Amino acid sequence: MNAEAPKPxxxxxNSAVPSGPMAQKWDKxxxxxKLVNPANKRKFEVIVVGSGLAGAAAAATLGEQGYxxxxxxxxxxxxxxxxxxxxxxxxxAKNYKNDGDSVHRLFxxxxxxxxxxxxxxxxxxxxxxxxxxxxxxxxxxVPFAREYGGLLDTRSFGGxxxxxxxxxxxxxxxxxxxxxxxxxxxxxxxxxxxxxxRTEMLxxxxxxxxxxxxxxxxxxxxxxxxxxxxxxVLATGGYGNVFFLSTNAKGCNVTAxxxxxxxxxxxxxxxxxxxxxxCIPVSGDHQSKLTLMSESLRNDGRVWVPKNAxxxxxxxxxxxEADRDYVLERKYPSFxxxxxxxxxxxxxxxxxxxxxxxxxxxxxxxxxxxxxFADAIKRLGENKIRERYANLFDMYERxxxxxxxxxxxxxxxxxxxxxxxxxxxxxxxSTLPGLFVAGEANFSDHGxxxxxxxxxxxxxxxxxxxxxxxxGNYLASNYAAANPEKLSADSAPFRDALSAVKEQTNRLLKxxxxxxxxxxxxxxxxxxxxxxxxxxxxxxxxxLLREIPTLREEFWQNVKVTGTGEEFNQDLEYxxxxxxxxxxxxxxxxDALHRDESCGGHFRVEHQDDEGEAKRNDDxxxxxxxxxxxxxxxxxxxxxxxxxxxxxxxxxxxxx
Numbered sequence: 001m002n003a004e005a006p007k008p009x010x011x012x013x014n015s016a017v018p019s020g021p022m023a024q025k026w027d028k029x030x031x032x033x034k035l036v037n038p039a040n041k042r043k044f045e046v047i048v049v050g051s052g053l054a055g056a057a058a059a060a061t062l063g064e065q066g067y068x069x070x071x072x073x074x075x076x077x078x079x080x081x082x083x084x085x086x087x088x089x090x091x092x093a094k095n096y097k098n099d100g101d102s103v104h105r106l107f108x109x110x111x112x113x114x115x116x117x118x119x120x121x122x123x124x125x126x127x128x129x130x131x132x133x134x135x136x137x138x139x140x141x142v143p144f145a146r147e148y149g150g151l152l153d154t155r156s157f158g159g160x161x162x163x164x165x166x167x168x169x170x171x172x173x174x175x176x177x178x179x180x181x182x183x184x185x186x187x188x189x190x191x192x193x194x195x196x197x198r199t200e201m202l203x204x205x206x207x208x209x210x211x212x213x214x215x216x217x218x219x220x221x222x223x224x225x226x227x228x229x230x231x232x233v234l235a236t237g238g239y240g241n242v243f244f245l246s247t248n249a250k251g252c253n254v255t256a257x258x259x260x261x262x263x264x265x266x267x268x269x270x271x272x273x274x275x276x277x278x279c280i281p282v283s284g285d286h287q288s289k290l291t292l293m294s295e296s297l298r299n300d301g302r303v304w305v306p307k308n309a310x311x312x313x314x315x316x317x318x319x320x321e322a323d324r325d326y327v328l329e330r331k332y333p334s335f336x337x338x339x340x341x342x343x344x345x346x347x348x349x350x351x352x353x354x355x356x357x358x359x360x361x362x363x364x365x366x367x368x369x370x371x372x373f374a375d376a377i378k379r380l381g382e383n384k385i386r387e388r389y390a391n392l393f394d395m396y397e398r399x400x401x402x403x404x405x406x407x408x409x410x411x412x413x414x415x416x417x418x419x420x421x422x423x424x425x426x427x428x429x430s431t432l433p434g435l436f437v438a439g440e441a442n443f444s445d446h447g448x449x450x451x452x453x454x455x456x457x458x459x460x461x462x463x464x465x466x467x468x469x470x471x472g473n474y475l476a477s478n479y480a481a482a483n484p485e486k487l488s489a490d491s492a493p494f495r496d497a498l499s500a501v502k503e504q505t506n507r508l509l510k511x512x513x514x515x516x517x518x519x520x521x522x523x524x525x526x527x528x529x530x531x532x533x534x535x536x537x538x539x540x541x542x543x544l545l546r547e548i549p550t551l552r553e554e555f556w557q558n559v560k561v562t563g564t565g566e567e568f569n570q571d572l573e574y575x576x577x578x579x580x581x582x583x584x585x586x587x588x589x590x591d592a593l594h595r596d597e598s599c600g601g602h603f604r605v606e607h608q609d610d611e612g613e614a615k616r617n618d619d620x621x622x623x624x625x626x627x628x629x630x631x632x633x634x635x636x637x638x639x640x641x642x643x644x645x646x647x648x649x650x651x652x653x654x655x656x
Contacts, residue, residue: 012266013626013639016425017121022647023103026125029426030469034476041066043484044475047214047229049201049256051078053173053456054439055235056180057463063187065468070227071184072196072216074251074573078181082237082249083459086173087392088296089157089165090137090456092130096154097163103127104647106164110454111648113159113340114419114447115600115616117272119624120645121426122444126454129461134166136464140179143168155299155388157452159340159655165453170294170392176456180463200573201256202501204232204263204435207493210478211263211435215494215501219573222566224505226489226498230479231434231471234260235463238418238440240273242581242588243533244525246415247279247292253577254584257422257441265430266626266639268423268443270584271592274450274601275534276416277303277344280399281359281368288518290414291399293371294392295452298337300376300385301409303328303348305369309355312366316358316408327351327369335655342449342601342614343655345413349534350612352412359410370408377405413534417455419446419601420591423626423641427470428462431626433478436471438462443624448600505565508575513558517571520555521578527551528585532592537605541593545586552582587627587636594638597621618650 018029036044044067048059051073059071075081095101106127111118134152138144144166145153154163168175187193196216203215205226213228239254240246261267278298280291304326306312311319327347332339339347348369351357357366377385382405386393393404400410422430422437424444429436439459446454479485487494527547531540555578563569598607598614599621607615622644628637 012431012628013423013641014425015119015641016427017119018426022120022124023128025121026128033469033473036472036476036481038066040481042068043481044068044231044479045070045229045486046231046233046471047072047227048233048235049214050081050235050237050439050441051075051184052081052083052235052237052439053177053180053459054441054463055233056081056177056184057460058233058235058438058467059193060180060183060187061464061468062471063190063192064183066192069187069193070196070229071193072199072201072214074198074200074219076197078184078195078197079177081177082252083177083456084174085247085249085292086456087170087292087294089155089167089172089453090133090176090460091157091164091451091453092134092166092457093127093164094131094134096152099162101162101164103131105162106130108648109160110445110451111447112653113451114449115614115653116447116618116622116645116648116650117269117599117624117643118445118447119641119643120647124647125466126445126458126461129465130457132465133457133460137176137179137460140183142175142179145169155296156338158295158298158338158344159335159451160338161335165296167296170296170389173456176460180460201236202259202576203497204260204265204432205493205497206263206432207487207491210433212487213489213494215497217501217505220568222564222569224498224502226494228487228489228494230475230484231436233436233438233467233471234422234441235438236441238421239270239584240415240418242525242585243415243529244522245282245287245290245529247276247290250289253580255577255580257437258580258584260422260430260432260435262629264432264629265435265437266423266628267420267587268624268626269420269448269591270588270627271532271595271602272419272448272600273415274341274417274419275345275413276341277348277413278371278411279414279416280396281410281412282362283360284362291395292414292416293396293409293411294389295341297371297389297392297409300380300388301337301371301373302326302375303337303344303369303371305351305356305358307356312356312358316370316372325351325356332655339655340449341452342603345534346603346612348411348413368410368412371411372408373404374408415529415533417450419443419448419450423624427473428466429470429474434474436467438467448602504576505572508559508561508572508579509565511556511559511561513560515558516560517575517578520551520559521581524548524551524578524581524585528588532589535603535605536592538593541589544589545593548582548586548589555579555582590636591625591627595621595625614653622650
């Protein structure tokens with residue numbers, strides 16, 4: 001594959017990257033795409049599944065353009081989407097600090113941060129579009145932090161030596177989501193968008209080889225119904241809850257993208273899962289999720305542990321400076337406490353494995369490191385730290401009972417974000433024509449590790465600035481604009497899909513076993529975390545691939561799902577999602593076993609250099625792995641999209 005004429009490995013994969021110089025690809029592509037005139041847009045139906053940043057931005061913008069949009073979410077309001085939990089900030093290459101930033105530098109930092117495992121053209125477009133996102137959000141009234149003179153303020157984030165991250169205290173995701181939500185609400189009020197809250201997508205409907213609608217379940221009444229469209233957009237987030245304990249909301253799941261996978265949308269790089277270094281540590285088996293402490297805290301907090309294991313049970317204030325190991329500053333002097341997430345996470349795990357962790361003993365280990373703000377408070381004053389992070393400190397105190405202004409926070413890595421997802425081309429369309437995928441649900445922009453503050457950037461870029469162009473091009477190229485073909489929800493493809501969804505629902509209800517859905521999910525998650533978490537081995541992955549089918553078989557024989565299908569039934573919802581996690585976990589482990597190298601968040605213990613850093617194998621694995629569903633009980637088919645670089649050169653990733 002080269003810049004002028006991308007060549008797929010086979011006819012099933014075509015990245016559709018436009019020709020020409022990297023910096024001109026997107027502008028050239030926008031000009032060459034076909035358009036739908038405003039009068040004809042009213043004749044097209046668009047379904048958007050998910051109402052977080054990517055989904056709300058897409059639904060609002062497409063509604064503003066004149067399409068008939070239906071937007072579905074399983075929350076009671078789009079405001080409850082998990083984007084609200086993204087705290088730290090959003091990247092943009094505006095160079096307001098005059099510290100050397102540019103579109104090209106953001107592009108390079110993102111490629112390097114992803115360990116050279118992302119598609120160059122998508123990443124460059126993301127960096128290019130980033131400058132527009134801030135202007136859009138300011139116009140919507142997003143209350144970004146400002147300097148004394150009134151200009152927007154920025155701060156640093158992991159993986160960069162610049163200050164390019166715009167923020168609204170420790171609640172940036174919430175404020176950005178409210179901006180997108182008000183735009184969405186305006187379109188709902190105008191009648192351009194019809195909102196379906198508390199509604200879960202359970203299948204994609206394929207007719208004549210194209211995605212033409214979805215099957216959904218009303219989570220209040222239990223009614224299962226079909227909805228038709230000319231194009232479907234999935235913006236349903238990531239699959240981190242396959243590990244059970246993660247920073248994701250409990251409702252986050254893989255169902256939408258997994259069911260699309262089984263209808264022909266390839267799933268790419270599922271082994272690329274991100275571990276976030278700044279989370280409140282596990283405290284016991286009673287927990288059902290973990291809590292993120294924003295990466296922004298590493299601007300002012302210093303990570304350390306005692307040099308001597310004998311000091312780990314002591315109060316931190318009693319440990320003299322000479323007996324403290326400032327781990328990240330020691331290992332990565334150039335980036336220090338702002339080393340990227342995967343690198344910082346492994347450093348924390350390493351010292352805890354050495355017996356130098358802090359905090360209470362859980363399962364025989366102290367799983368925590370200190371994040372200490374004493375120096376920042378001494379330098380800036382407590383009021384300034386409160387101004388920057390007050391809600392985060394308050395949340396930490398409510399959960400742990402500890403005051404982080406007076407003693408260091410305790411943090412430890414946890415599953416946070418998933419870089420893998422549905423394979424999409426440059427237009428964000430999957431291998432199933434008419435099915436577009438946006439935000440965390442796709443695989444496109446982050447490679448093997450995501451830089452902090454880039455999730456919000458990608459979600460809004462996809463929704464506001466990319467899909468409105470590429471989706472229109474697909475419609476203009478595949479339908480007669482004056483009279484686009486419409487399908488009936490009573491047609492055969494919809495009837496068949498509806499019947500299959502009802503059959504699976506009834507199957508779950510009829511098992512009437514003895515174990516709760518929660519117990520199966522917890523057991524599956526621990527298995528996946530232990531053998532496919534922060535560190536992976538060939539032996540452990542092969543064991544996991546034997547264990548998952550055994551536990552899945554027990555699930556289908558012994559799970560207890562209470563209630564009926566014709567009512568509000570959260571047990572049934574949960575059972576369907578966990579059933580999909582069982583199947584997806586096997587693909588996750590398969591991908592991790594096949595990728596016989598270390599890169600980014602995928603750390604194979606067998607592949608590390610003399611300093612314990614990830615060791616890539618560019619000769620054999622410089623590609624995106626796109627897995628194709630081959631049928632129940634059959635091994636998935638691996639399709640490879642080679643990753644070739646014209647603007648940056650493959651190099652050892654170093655933050656020292």
